[in-house]
Amino acid sequence: MAMTKQEKLDAKAEKAYEKKHRRKYKLTTGDIIFNILNYGFFGIFTISCIFPFYYIFINTISSRSAVTRGEVLFYPIGVTLKNYLDILKVDDVFRAFGVSITRTIVGTALMVLATGFIGYLVTKEEMWHRKLWYRFLIITMYFNAGIIPWYMNMNMLGLTDHFIAYIIPGIVAPYNIILVKTYIESIPGELEESAFMDGAGYLTVFWKIVWPLSRPILATIAIFGAVGHWNSFTDSLILMQNTPKLYTLQHLLYNYLNQATNIGAAMNSGDSAAAAAAAEMLNNKVIKYTVAMTSIIPILLVYPFMQRYFEKGIMLGAVKG
């Protein structure tokens, strides 16, 4: 990961500090034992966090016969992309991947746009009953009616078994509104004022000034929002009960892992021989790993970008209104 200038300076200062102190205090035996244990523990724990992903990955790129014989343990054998090509042929996986990608992109984009705009509006003191509306939005973080009333409500609004049920409920996100509002409040007001002097309206000021200036916080909520969308599974499970073609990738994987719906895949391809072959294929554990891997890879791809926003992101759990 690239270090910023400040971080580089910090590291340098730290090293100089260590050097100075190493001369002053020699490591005692106790220190050495402590360090071995400490470094060892963190090393093992870190490996436990990496190895499962690596293990799944090498299984998916190894030849199937090697996996069946139980030879693939620490490195791939007979490297092949056959598994990945095979799952492309399963309509269900392909479609679920599409649903997940679409909801992630569209859902996140709308959420960020709306949150930016709401965050801007609630900083405007002159709004009619501003405090009341702000509280109205924020208080929803602290209660919820429960999952069944929520489901019945979605049912009542006619959103069950529709794709938009993934998107619309997530547009107003109170946590994120607080983050954006706090950030916008820290932007100096002069720019905005001068724009108003020039006759700009609220929309222009928001779009031309506030939006570009709050990019760091918007990027934070975008990336956390996207991960949330990609990982969400309960809403697919509850809202799409009658519409398997709208299952998200996570939901599909859950079904595969439970071996419940291999018939579903089989029914998609018309003739029974192909159906049997498809069902057979999905029963293979390596195919399950491959589906899992396709759903992990996007997260791992955005992960390096996410790290930059951890400090702000952790606030997601610890902010106050």
Next chain:
Amino acid sequence: MKEELSPREQTANKLYIPLRILMVLSAVLLFFPAINPALMITSAGQAKVSGTASLFTCAVSYGSLTDGLNRAFRVGWISQGLFVMLYIACVLLVLGIAAAAAAGCMSAGNRKLKNLGNFIAVAGGAAQLVGSVLILVFYFLMIDSADMSKITMRFPNAVWIYIVIGVAVLLLSIAVMILVPKADKGEHFAIESKYKLFLMIMPFLVLCFAFSYLPLFSWRYAFFDYTAGGEISWDNFVGLKWFKILFQNEAYTKRLLTVMKNTLAMSGLGLLTSWLPMVFAIFLAEMKSTKYRRFVQTFTTIPNFISWVLIYAIAFAMFNTDGFINTLLQSFGVNATDNYLGGNSHMWLKMLAWGTWKGVGWSAIIYISGIAGIDQQLYEAATVDGAGRFQRMLHITLPGLLPTYTVMLIMSIAGILSNGMDQYLVFTNAQNKYSLEVLDLYVYNLGIGNGDIPLSTVVGMMKSIIAVVLLFVANRVAKSVRGENIV
């Protein structure tokens, strides 16, 4: 500077209040299936025609208006032409209400905008009235033309609501149209900025209302004898029957007790180990190598961003019958074929382990930044005074992190009933389902799995109320401990 209003305009402003309320009311009513005059056929032949679409849905899609009637059309029990007309009436009604709502927004503007708004409101009110009267007319036409031996119909009582509102909106908007004076020639459309800002945020308030407040209205299912796909009406109102059943019926009470035991056990184990992230951060900070620290931090955070389904996929790959552990043992010649994910032993501890593995790296971040904020001079001073490593950890780092820890602990005590259901759902199998069923999962199993909407609503409702109370208590406690609100 406020302009002096003429008495006529003052009267108009007073009339605007009920008018706006009616506009909002009719717009909200559109989304309630129970108040949908367009669904007037209850059954066709053997088939029961489901009535779950709202008027808005019906006006958007013809398909949901004629849901379940295709056979009736084919056989000729009802004329399809009449339904097309009914659909047009629905669209007219909905457009009228939408226009009236837009006019309601305009009424916040200056005179010129008000003039335009009043004109639209009159048109909208008229459309609403015509639409709802047409629906009534088609009802009678349908009774005449349909094959009544096959078709059963009910009188759409809801149509009266729309007719009454339509008449009221029409009369009131004609009144304000007369009362509000014409705008001056040179006037431009304008709204005072306080109302403008409100109108901008209003769509989001509506969304928030629809998905966060409106579900509270579904708590009503707790008091009715409702079965999935059915309807609720005063005929199947049962009062507190489900509450009584939950606490008096032995089977339910027993299951609820097990569920509570699981919930509190898992939350309790979580609370008992809630110091782990803090200790993780403290020991991580003891490592001198920045690179190594960064490496550890980077990779121990990843599992937090992986969904529980994928965590289960990982568990599956490692601990299944032919997973990593068994394959490894077999390569040493051990005959290992255990499925570590099956069975019902130590489920609580296993869940705790998975939860910790997934979350500890991420939860540690807040403490890591806390440690970075501790004054380095404290450490230097302590070292000069002869404090060892552990003494510094115990007397400087730990006290520096305790306020954060306290807040985190109080928050997790407030969330003691909410374990979430994802983790327990994915790890559930036939053997362990009773030791993994926490409250959230129980509600899901009861409501979605068994289709027992009323009872699961009762459970969810009590949970929600207790959770809010706990949160308030936690906030009080935090305030007295730290002198600051956490909510």
